[in-house]
């Protein structure tokens with residue numbers, strides 16, 4: 001699986017992976033995670049606003 005949060009992959013993204021987070025309104029923060037807004041649309045959010053399920057690791 002390709003790493004999409006580090007390295008030169010970021011430079012190929014729009015705004016080099018940076019922008020304003022739609023949830024916490026931080027500017028020029030890296031928007032690397034998919035989240036779903038209240039309309040059911042997929043939006044890019046920063047690490048602070050990522051869904052918790054991404055943080056969950058396999059335990060077994």
Ligand SMILES: [Zn+2]
Nearest residue numbers: 021024046049
């Ligand atoms: Zn955010």
